[in-house]
Amino acid sequence: MAQPPLDPLGMWRDMLNQWEQGLNRLSTDTMQTTESARLMNQAMALSLRFQQGMTEMMARYLHALGLPTRADVLSIGERLKAMEDQIQTLSISYDKPPAPPATEPRPPRTKKPAPDKTSDKTS
Amino acid sequence: MSETGLGLDPVAMTERLQEEVQRTIQRAAKGLSYMASPAPTMGRTPKDLLAARGPMRLYHYRPLAPEIYRVPVLLVMATTNRGYILDLAPGQSFVEFMLKCGFDLYLLDWEAPAPHERGLRMDDYVADFIPDAMRRVLADSGEPDVSLLGYCAGGMLSVMFAGSHPEAPLKNLVCFTTPVDFRHLSLFHRMTDQKSFDVDGLVDTLGNIPPELITLSFDMLRPATRVAGQVKLWDNMWNDDFVQSYRMFDRWATDSLPLAGEYFRQTVKELFWNNSFLKGELVLAGRKVDPGRITAPFLHVSAEHDHIVPREASEPLLKMVGSQEKEEIVLKGGHVSLVAGPNAVKRMWPALDAWLSRRST
Numbered sequence: 133m134a135q136p137p138l139d140p141l142g143m144w145r146d147m148l149n150q151w152e153q154g155l156n157r158l159s160t161d162t163m164q165t166t167e168s169a170r171l172m173n174q175a176m177a178l179s180l181r182f183q184q185g186m187t188e189m190m191a192r193y194l195h196a197l198g199l200p201t202r203a204d205v206l207s208i209g210e211r212l213k214a215m216e217d218q219i220q221t222l223s224i225s226y227d228k229p230p231a232p233p234a235t236e237p238r239p240p241r242t243k244k245p246a247p248d249k250t251s252d253k254t255s
Numbered sequence: 256m257s258e259t260g261l262g263l264d265p266v267a268m269t270e271r272l273q274e275e276v277q278r279t280i281q282r283a284a285k286g287l288s289y290m291a292s293p294a295p296t297m298g299r300t301p302k303d304l305l306a307a308r309g310p311m312r313l314y315h316y317r318p319l320a321p322e323i324y325r326v327p328v329l330l331v332m333a334t335t336n337r338g339y340i341l342d343l344a345p346g347q348s349f350v351e352f353m354l355k356c357g358f359d360l361y362l363l364d365w366e367a368p369a370p371h372e373r374g375l376r377m378d379d380y381v382a383d384f385i386p387d388a389m390r391r392v393l394a395d396s397g398e399p400d401v402s403l404l405g406y407c408a409g410g411m412l413s414v415m416f417a418g419s420h421p422e423a424p425l426k427n428l429v430c431f432t433t434p435v436d437f438r439h440l441s442l443f444h445r446m447t448d449q450k451s452f453d454v455d456g457l458v459d460t461l462g463n464i465p466p467e468l469i470t471l472s473f474d475m476l477r478p479a480t481r482v483a484g485q486v487k488l489w490d491n492m493w494n495d496d497f498v499q500s501y502r503m504f505d506r507w508a509t510d511s512l513p514l515a516g517e518y519f520r521q522t523v524k525e526l527f528w529n530n531s532f533l534k535g536e537l538v539l540a541g542r543k544v545d546p547g548r549i550t551a552p553f554l555h556v557s558a559e560h561d562h563i564v565p566r567e568a569s570e571p572l573l574k575m576v577g578s579q580e581k582e583e584i585v586l587k588g589g590h591v592s593l594v595a596g597p598n599a600v601k602r603m604w605p606a607l608d609a610w611l612s613r614r615s616t
Contacts, residue, residue, distance in 0.1 A: 155479035163442055173451040180460045210371045220307050239318050241325040243357040245612035
């Protein structure tokens, strides 16, 4: 049997695939341990506490300066979004601009499956 | 043909070298245009917005066939991802395929929940948004029943709905790769370990769970794939089809939606910690979720190599559902390639058409 020609780039691609699969497998195995999950969750808890502390501290400074906090800006954003939603709902209810033109009636609901689809042969 | 002592064929080597030089030139030229071009537009099949309320968006796709099946189909998308995975590009769109097959298609898609919607729970999705969308589909189509078709978490919500609303006018229920046994979503299960994962602290601090955290948790299932993907992109930069496909899938994979805080808290406590859905102990909006009460014909499609929802996590679903007429199809492919991409075009789409078409009259 003839040997396949030497293909350095093909070998490099194979190596890349093997590296990807190996690292994915290693990572999954590592992450499956209780210890790594505990460490990751500890890091997340620490980060959350830091984030909460920063938010509270910034809120105090901004309040002292008479400036809105992120929560204030988000609250305004929410109200604007609620107004947009209302306008969109009204637009759908009254104007119905996106509806297909009346000149284009919907097709009849009379389609039947082709004869070759009427038996149970899905897999 | 002469060969060197190393088994190298000089002619073949020269041709290979020439091909590689050509590709290198193309990589450089196309790489520049890749950097300069905007992200691909997806979800272009014409559709009309029927309803928008909170994160819920209900669309109706304009039919592409001269004659359609009687029963409308409502697609329910997963809550963490955008619905355009089902409508990537002409010729690669599940939606387009279904429309051309003659199905009357509606899509229940989701937008990011706003900060004030952090209190949304699974109850809201199962007992409010889905029934509301169904009512609107029935009103819009003028038909008395509808087929539900859910993808991933959208399938899970659809089964929860059908199992808690046995009176609903459900013609067929189809789920793609739908988890029910959360012990087998092993990495997520480990990451949300009850002993170390402070879900209350997370939700109370962040409100809604940011999309970056969702994307990161999916990436952690295959951490090397993103880096390897970039290298493969460069290697295949000369290949327009590869680049287009890569950009579409990459954009979708990184375009996660935030999850409403209470929905996430409930998911962790009810599904990951208690496995309530599998145990039959889940109660949503005062209704017990019992898939055994589902009577509509049921189809579950799962993927052999699904790394997000492994087979073991979705396998019990078929037994749980009470329908007399029920079936499972296991196809080659992964979580996403089951519904989109060349494998889906060849395998899942025709299989679904064959199953659903004869139950849609």
